[in-house]
Amino acid sequence: MLRIGIIGTGGMGNHHASEFSKMKDVKVVACCDISEQRRKAFAEKWKVPAVYADYHEMLEKEDLDGVAVVTVDDMHAPISIAAIEKGIPVLCEKPMATNLSDAKRMLEAAKKKGVINMINFSYRSSSGLQAASKVVSQGKIGNLKHVESSYLQSWLVSRSWGDWRTSEGWLWRLSTKHGSMGALGDIGVHIYDLTSFLCGDFGQIYCKLKTFDKGVPENRIGEYVLDANDSFVSAVIFKNGALGTITASRWATGQINSLRARVYGDKGAIEIDLDRAYDEYRICVGQKNIDKAVWKTVKCPPTSNNYQRFIKAIKTGRNDPSDFENGVKIQAYLEASFESDRLGRWVNIEI
Ligand SMILES: NC(=O)c1ccc[n+]([C@@H]2O[C@H](COP(=O)([O-])OP(=O)(O)OC[C@H]3O[C@@H](n4cnc5c(N)ncnc54)[C@H](O)[C@@H]3O)[C@@H](O)[C@H]2O)c1
Known part of the structure; x- marks a missing residue:
C-alpha cells in the first residue's frame, strides 16, 4: 500500500483525493491545510486519519511514499523542496512556481536527492492528446508550419463555477499579492504545455497580457487587489520553425473550460478539441483528403491519467515525461x- 499525503485541501485537493481513492494500492493517509474548516471537511469526506495545519509537521511525523502539493501557487516551491529534502516523491500542481529561479531550485533539489517529481499538467491525461503528440512527432503531418491553440474560460462572467466575488478560491487567482500569475499562470500554463507537447519547444515569444476592469470599487475586494492579468495573446516561433498563436482568457463568455489546438503541417493537419472529447483527435492527411479538406475523427484507446502515472513513477523509480525538467521549460515560457x-x-526563450 502506497501512503500519500495531500497538502492543500481546496477544490483541486479534493480532485486529487478522489483520483487516489480509486486506486486499490494507494491510500491518502495524511492531509494538511492552513484552513481548519477545509482540512476538517476534507479529512471527514475522504476518511483521512492524520490532519495537520503545518506541512513541516506533517512531513516530519508521517511516513509517506508520496506527497501532492495542491496549495495556492506561491507555496508550491517551499513545500515541494521541503518534501524533496525528506526524500519524498512530489506531484506538484501547476504552475510549478511563481518564478523561474524557484522552479530551477525545485528541479536541482529533486536531482540532488534523486527524488521522483512530476507536475500535474492535467490535460496530459487526454488519450487524444497523447496519441496526437505521437502522430506529430512521427512526422505524419510533415514539417509544422502553423499552429493555433487556446484555453478559454468565462468564470469572470458566468456563475457556473460559483461567484468569484465571494469565493477565496477565485479571489486569490485575481491578486498578484496572493501569489497569482493571472490567467497566464493559471490556464496559460496548461495551453503552453499542451502546445509544446504537441508541436515541440518554443524558441521565441511575443506576448500581450491584459487586466480588464471588473467594475469593483477601487479594484479590490477585502484583502484582494484585482491586479492579475485575465487574458493574453502570445505569438510563438517554435524551434522547428513553425509559427503559432496561443491565447487564453477568463472572459470568454459562453465557454466554460475549452481547450483546442490546431496544427498545420506540409503533409497534413491535426486538431485536438477537448470540449468535444478527451479520447479523440481529428486529422486531415493524404493528398485527396487535403484537396477536399476532409477530416477523419480518430478514437484513441485509454491511457493512464496523471495520478496513475505518478504512482507508476514512484513504483518504477522512473520519472514521467511531465517531470520538473519539463515544468522548468514551461516556467521559462511564462517568464519570457x-x-x-x-x-x-x-523575447528569446532562455532556460
Ligand atoms: N491541474 C489542474 O488542472 C488544476 C486545476 C485547478 C487548480 N489547480 C492548481 O491547484 C492549486 C490549488 O488550486 P485550488 O483550485 O484547489 O485552490 P483553492 O483555493 O480551492 O485551494 C488551495 C488551498 O491551499 C491552502 N493553502 C494555502 N497555503 C497553504 C499552506 N501554507 N499550507 C497548506 N495549505 C495551504 C488554502 O487554504 C486552500 O484550501 C493551485 O496551484 C492551482 O493552480 C490545478
Whole structure:
C-alpha cells in the first residue's frame, strides 16, 4: 500500500483525493491545510486519519511514499523542496512556481536527492492528446508550419463555477499579492504545455497580457487587489520553425473550460478539441483528403491519467515525461511572456 499525503485541501485537493481513492494500492493517509474548516471537511469526506495545519509537521511525523502539493501557487516551491529534502516523491500542481529561479531550485533539489517529481499538467491525461503528440512527432503531418491553440474560460462572467466575488478560491487567482500569475499562470500554463507537447519547444515569444476592469470599487475586494492579468495573446516561433498563436482568457463568455489546438503541417493537419472529447483527435492527411479538406475523427484507446502515472513513477523509480525538467521549460515560457509584455517585443526563450 502506497501512503500519500495531500497538502492543500481546496477544490483541486479534493480532485486529487478522489483520483487516489480509486486506486486499490494507494491510500491518502495524511492531509494538511492552513484552513481548519477545509482540512476538517476534507479529512471527514475522504476518511483521512492524520490532519495537520503545518506541512513541516506533517512531513516530519508521517511516513509517506508520496506527497501532492495542491496549495495556492506561491507555496508550491517551499513545500515541494521541503518534501524533496525528506526524500519524498512530489506531484506538484501547476504552475510549478511563481518564478523561474524557484522552479530551477525545485528541479536541482529533486536531482540532488534523486527524488521522483512530476507536475500535474492535467490535460496530459487526454488519450487524444497523447496519441496526437505521437502522430506529430512521427512526422505524419510533415514539417509544422502553423499552429493555433487556446484555453478559454468565462468564470469572470458566468456563475457556473460559483461567484468569484465571494469565493477565496477565485479571489486569490485575481491578486498578484496572493501569489497569482493571472490567467497566464493559471490556464496559460496548461495551453503552453499542451502546445509544446504537441508541436515541440518554443524558441521565441511575443506576448500581450491584459487586466480588464471588473467594475469593483477601487479594484479590490477585502484583502484582494484585482491586479492579475485575465487574458493574453502570445505569438510563438517554435524551434522547428513553425509559427503559432496561443491565447487564453477568463472572459470568454459562453465557454466554460475549452481547450483546442490546431496544427498545420506540409503533409497534413491535426486538431485536438477537448470540449468535444478527451479520447479523440481529428486529422486531415493524404493528398485527396487535403484537396477536399476532409477530416477523419480518430478514437484513441485509454491511457493512464496523471495520478496513475505518478504512482507508476514512484513504483518504477522512473520519472514521467511531465517531470520538473519539463515544468522548468514551461516556467521559462511564462517568464519570457511576462518579459515580452513588459518590453513590448519578442523575447528569446532562455532556460
Ligand atoms: N491541474 C489542474 O488542472 C488544476 C486545476 C485547478 C487548480 N489547480 C492548481 O491547484 C492549486 C490549488 O488550486 P485550488 O483550485 O484547489 O485552490 P483553492 O483555493 O480551492 O485551494 C488551495 C488551498 O491551499 C491552502 N493553502 C494555502 N497555503 C497553504 C499552506 N501554507 N499550507 C497548506 N495549505 C495551504 C488554502 O487554504 C486552500 O484550501 C493551485 O496551484 C492551482 O493552480 C490545478
